[in-house]
Amino acid sequence: MALQSTGDLFRPTDPAFLADPYPTYARLRREAPIARFEGWKAWIVTRHRDVDRLLRDRRLGRVMDEVPAPSAFPAFAAIQAGSLLEIEGAAHDRVRQVVHEAFTPRHVRALEARVVTLVDSLVDGLEARPERAADLLTDFAEPLPVTVIADLLGVPQADRGGLLPWSKAIIGMFEPERTPDMERAAERASAEFAAAIRRRIDAVRLVPADDLITRMVRAHDEDSARLREGEIVANAILFLNAGHEAVVNVIGNGMLALLRHPEQLDAVRGDPGLVAGAVEEMMRFDTPLQFFERLVLEDMTYEGHEWSRGTKLCLFYASANHDPEVFDEPTRFDVRRSKNPHLAFGLGVHYCIGAPLARIEVAAAVRALLERLPDLRLLTSEPAYEPRNVFRYLRELRVAY
Numbered sequence: 001m002a003l004q005s006t007g008d009l010f011r012p013t014d015p016a017f018l019a020d021p022y023p024t025y026a027r028l029r030r031e032a033p034i035a036r037f038e039g040w041k042a043w044i045v046t047r048h049r050d051v052d053r054l055l056r057d058r059r060l061g062r063v064m065d066e067v068p069a070p071s072a073f074p075a076f077a078a079i080q081a082g083s084l085l086e087i088e089g090a091a092h093d094r095v096r097q098v099v100h101e102a103f104t105p106r107h108v109r110a111l112e113a114r115v116v117t118l119v120d121s122l123v124d125g126l127e128a129r130p131e132r133a134a135d136l137l138t139d140f141a142e143p144l145p146v147t148v149i150a151d152l153l154g155v156p157q158a159d160r161g162g163l164l165p166w167s168k169a170i171i172g173m174f175e176p177e178r179t180p181d182m183e184r185a186a187e188r189a190s191a192e193f194a195a196a197i198r199r200r201i202d203a204v205r206l207v208p209a210d211d212l213i214t215r216m217v218r219a220h221d222e223d224s225a226r227l228r229e230g231e232i233v234a235n236a237i238l239f240l241n242a243g244h245e246a247v248v249n250v251i252g253n254g255m256l257a258l259l260r261h262p263e264q265l266d267a268v269r270g271d272p273g274l275v276a277g278a279v280e281e282m283m284r285f286d287t288p289l290q291f292f293e294r295l296v297l298e299d300m301t302y303e304g305h306e307w308s309r310g311t312k313l314c315l316f317y318a319s320a321n322h323d324p325e326v327f328d329e330p331t332r333f334d335v336r337r338s339k340n341p342h343l344a345f346g347l348g349v350h351y352c353i354g355a356p357l358a359r360i361e362v363a364a365a366v367r368a369l370l371e372r373l374p375d376l377r378l379l380t381s382e383p384a385y386e387p388r389n390v391f392r393y394l395r396e397l398r399v400a401y
């Protein structure tokens, strides 16, 4: 009989859990696959089949009311209010339609050459270091997606320095274990970030450019019912944040996995045809966004659980990605895995709009690092992760080459 409560099984602040959450997920899947965790006043869902089904279930969503309640963090609330990730139904369809074209596989393939050039110049930078050592996160994994997404949106060079610190502060607000300091930092960052985007909106109204902010401004100016002004700001910030945070972490967590499995590394180096599979396996093996929340929008019953409107669920994509019912030997890192229906990009209406772009960026990164740095190796055997539950990211990834 499955447990209804996580009891002692789930201790999200325990350093051992933060270092390696996967054994805990395995026990939860076996003993308490859908279980209440009072600490977060939420249900923790860990099996692939449940995460998959619940992500497609329209009785669940990210927000309950179209008009959000007054918030103690008005600047943060304002940038959430119209963001794709935080709207449902017709409003979500309307906004997604305006921006969809910028992220189609056809459109992002046109960016591939630029991504490859950028990756090459970053590897040039690594090669030029006399010490032949670097932090793969700050010296490579961060500048790549930040530059790609800032180019796509059209963020001026002068504002780019703010992107990483603003984004890091804002995503702190998604962590269930956040502190008041993290909340204040997120609020301040939201206000500064929104002001920078508004300046850019004013600038492209005077001198339009070939970028996504201009596209959104044009859609609004032609018909403000298609896209509201606040939605331009909210989504520009969402794209800039979502567009790099997870990519940094796939490169970081994924390269760590590759470097810890030298036979897999050699296989990919010897056969570029394996890169695409390696990228999927990197996302499955140590999933950058471990879970996302959903709210019950109307009273519902699921697998014997009766959930009233407003009930909170935490859907653990990272655990689903290690479910032995779906993945053979899930703890094995295997770039040749033939069946890999991982949920690292989510599923359903909020499925990651940036998935095609992310795949291009990570593949280009893996290809260049393996081809051009044949001696690439880890300098730390046990790299440490930030003490966070949603975003799984390394503090640093020291390598030599």
Ligand code: HEM
Binding pocket: 084, 085, 086, 096, 149, 238, 239, 240, 242, 243, 244, 246, 247, 250, 283, 288, 289, 292, 293, 317, 343, 344, 345, 346, 347, 349, 350, 351, 352, 353, 354, 355, 357, 358, 359
């Ligand atoms: C490997 C890198 C990436 C991963 C693992 C990832 C993961 C995810 C996940 C799990 C979701 C769904 C969240 C939910 O279920 O509530 C999501 C949504 C989203 N992602 Fe990504 N993402 C990545 C890269 C990107 C990139 C490059 C962009 C570029 C803009 C992006 C933009 C978005 C947006 C806008 C949404 C919200 C879509 C909606 O609600 O309609 N992501 N992403």
